[in-house]
Structures are given as C-alpha cells and as structure tokens.
Amino acid sequence: MTRTVYVNGEYLPETEAKVSIFDRAFLMADGVYEVTSVLGGKLIDFDGHLARLERSLTELDMPKPKAFDELLEIHRKLVELNGIDEGMVYLQVTRGAPGDRDFAFPDPETCEATLVLFTQNKPGLAANPVAKTGIKVISIEDIRWGRRDIKTVQLLYPSMGKMMAKKAGCDDAWLVEDGFVTEGTSNNAYIVKDGTIITRNLGTDILHGITRAAVLRFAREAQMKVEERPFTIAEAQGADEAFYTSASAFVMPVVEIDGESIGTGKPGDVATRLREIYLEESRKAGI
Template sequence: MSRIAYVNGRFVPKADAMVHIEDRGYQLADAVYEVWALFDGKLADPEGHFARLERSLAELSIDMPMSRAALTVVLKEAVRRNRIREGLVYLQISRGVARRDHAFPTEPVAPAVVVTVSRVDRAATEARAAKGVAVVTTPENRWGRCDIKTVGLLPNALAKQKAREAGAVEAWFVDELGLVTEGASSNAWIVDGDGVLRTRDTQANILRGVTRLTLLDVAREAGLKVEERPFTLEEALAAKEAFITGAGSLVLPVVAVDGKTIGGGSPGPVAMELRRLYIERAKATAV
C-alpha cells in the first residue's frame, strides 16, 4: 500500500505530494513543525504537542491554519489512511506561499500544511533501549530561539551527521561555559553522583520538549529527586546514568559520550524504569 500524505487540504499518495517552490518553509525556513509518537494508532502527549505548536506559531506570527479540533481530525485521518498503529506523525506548517522576500508577505497568505505518518518498529526500539546508545558532543552554534520548534535545523543536521560518522546515535550541544544544552533532536538528562535526576531548564536556549515535560511529572510521581539544572560535560561523564528524551527516542539510555563509558556501560535502572513509566503514561493518555 502506498503511503498517504496530507498537503494543503488534500490527501494524496506521498510519491505525488508537492509544495510550491515559493513556499516560505522551503525557501526561508519560515515554518514550524511537531512530531507525535503514535501508540496503537493514537497520538501521545496530545495537549503538550498542540500547546507547543500554538506557541511556536504565535512566536512567528503565523496563524493556526484551522482549529485544534479540526487539525486533530486531519492528523487522525492521516493515521487511518496509512494504516499505521505504531509510529510517528509529522506536521509542518509554513507561513505559506508568496513571492520570495525576507519580510512577511504584504498581503496575507494562507499557511501551508503538510502531514505525513511513518511506521516505527517498537521491537527494534526496545532492543536499542536495552543496549543503550552512544552520543558525541559538538559546540553550540545555533540561533538564540531554539525554544521555537522551527524547521531551521541545519546545525542539528550537521550535528547528527557528526554523530553518525562516529557511530553514535545523537549529538549533544555544549555551550561556551562547558554546559550541555540539549541533543540535536532530543533533551539530555543525567542521574548525577548524588542520585539526582537533572536536565537543563527551559529558561535556557533549549526546546521545550513535550516528552521532557511529561517525564518530569512521571519522575516526581515515582519519588525521584528532580532538578532542572544544567550539567557540564565532566558531570555527565561522571554520572551514574544518562539518557535522552524525545517523541522518537521516548526515553533512551546513553551508555557512552565521546567514546567514554557512562556508569557501568549499560542502561541504568532509573532510565529503564522511567522509560517503562513514560510509555505506560503515554499509552494511557493518547487520543
């Protein structure tokens, strides 16, 4: 069965899906996106993702193309047409199509909307989590508004390529103070030497991860001591555990950074338990 995409009001075979060459998302990265994990055909963390989407659009003065209810219908219909139960749903909204100019269009244009759905092999992702993954570090070189989930991801793409060439899964950005900000497509966490669960606070220049937000709640409910406080690369290397979070990775243990082993070199109990609890919560609240 051919994959189906939603493009500006129409469901079409993905092979035939197109956007205009003067779409501002294509030419100027003037667009935002969201990614939902899909469990049993349902969207995980729905409220968090819609709230972040609406905030990102507002920060760029892009109108919501339709109501949240109508957009939910579109997303669910894309899932249904693709017949995917376990996977990821990708949504992209650009300012729209207009004659190329850095400034916004003088005459308002309709936002452009694209939705695609992809399958995830849950057995493979569980096997990866059970083994743990490696990350590499790279200097922080992104713009000052990483809190907005835009499609301007070239530094992230270059960081991911660096990770791939090193045989790693993710790259962590490290700022001029030696502090880990976040991953190229995930938030970064450690369990420090005192057993405290730590992740960077959102007042810093990081993405307000939806999985991150849910996991903070899950961790506190589990009785863990949690601090939204930055950590250095040295603290990460000395940590008992490390892991990353995101809609694609969920909660994924990190067992090596820049070739140096973290903890005992295998996924730690805190990360694995949080992964279990997060998935349990995500399935229970998915829509």
C-alpha cells in the same frame, strides 16, 4: 505501499503532493513543525504538541492554518488511512507562498499558511532493542540560532551534528554552549547522580520538550528527585547514568560520552524505569 498524506485540505497519495517553490519554508526555513508518536494506533501527548505548535506560531507571528481546529481529526484519519499501529505523525506549518522571494514577509493577516502532514510507520517503536543497550554520544559546539524554544524547520546543524556522531562511530551528539550542555541534536539531555535526575532548565536555549514535561512529571510522581539546571560534559561523564527523551525515542539511555563510559557502561535503573513508566502511562492516555 504509497502513503496518504495531507496537504492544505486534501488527502492525497504522496506521489501527488505538491507545495509551491515559493513557499517560505523552502526559501527561508520559515516554518514550524511537530512530531506526535503513535502507540497502539493512538496519539501520544497530542494536546502538548498542539499547545507547543500554537506557541511556535505566535512567537514567529505566523498565521494559524485554516484547519488548525481540525488537527486532531486529521491526525486520526492519517493514522487510519495508513494503518499505523506504531509510528509517527509529522506536521509542518509554513508561512506559505505570499509572493515572490523576499526577506520581508507580509502582514500575517494576508498570509495563508501551508499545512502538511504525513505518517511514518515504525513497527516495534516501543520495543526498540537499543533501549536495552544504550547509545553513545559525542559533544559538539552549539552554534544554532538563539531561539531554540521555537520548533522551527531550521534543522541543518542538528543534521550535521548527527553526521558528526555517525562518522565518530556514535549515535548522536550533545550540544555544548558556554561550557554547558544545552540538549541533543533532536532531544533533551539528562544525567543521574546519587539518585537525582538533572536536566537543563527551560529557556530560549533549549526546546521545551513535550516528552520531557511528561517524563519529569512521572519522575516526581514516582518520588524521584529532579534538579533543573545546566551541567557540563565532565559532570555527565562522572554521572551514574545519562539518558535523553524525545517523542520518537521516549526515554533512551546514554552509556558513553566522548569515549568515556557512563556509570557501569550499561543502561541504568532510573532511565530504564522511567521508560517503562512513560510507555505504560502514555498508552493509557493515548487518544
């Protein structure tokens, strides 16, 4: 089945979608994106994703797309047109194609942003069996640019990190800078020690995860102790549990880091319970 996608005001078959070869996302990775999960045909944490998108655009002095105020309607229509019950909606905004290739970009007032959205159908997203067994990660050096709080399309190194993990027979990689874990290749990282959930504090060195914010809020509401600070790989290997959060995986237990089992080597009670709470609350709040 051919998907219907959205490109600059038009709903089109994916085979007919086109963007200029001079678009700055293609030439300079000059673009930002968001991914919103869909459960039961409803959008999860949409307001958080929209707020982060606006922040990313502001930080890069990038113009909002003309249809910015219509994004909820566009998301819903794509979900309907493509029959998505469980899956994702991917959104990308770029600075567009203001002229010939040039490192310097023109005044934002003269740029017309490119807006692209498409869906990914993922039946069984919430019931992912991997959540019952957990995943294995490796650690790699974090050599990305310094503004990881901006959700840009500069994803080459995270892609390389996932491939490094795959070659090592693992599922993902956690990135390490100055001796401390920053985050996963496409997720926020956590450990649990003596009942305390530990995750890196917000700053420019990690993405301000929308799922992260929701999970930490639910954890505190459930009277779980949360500590936001950096932690090392050695500390993670000695933890009782580890997990990560993202819009596409929700809460995913990590059972091994660099060949060392975490805790019992199986998903722990904290991660399992947080996943249950997140899915339950998100389904109720979906729009």
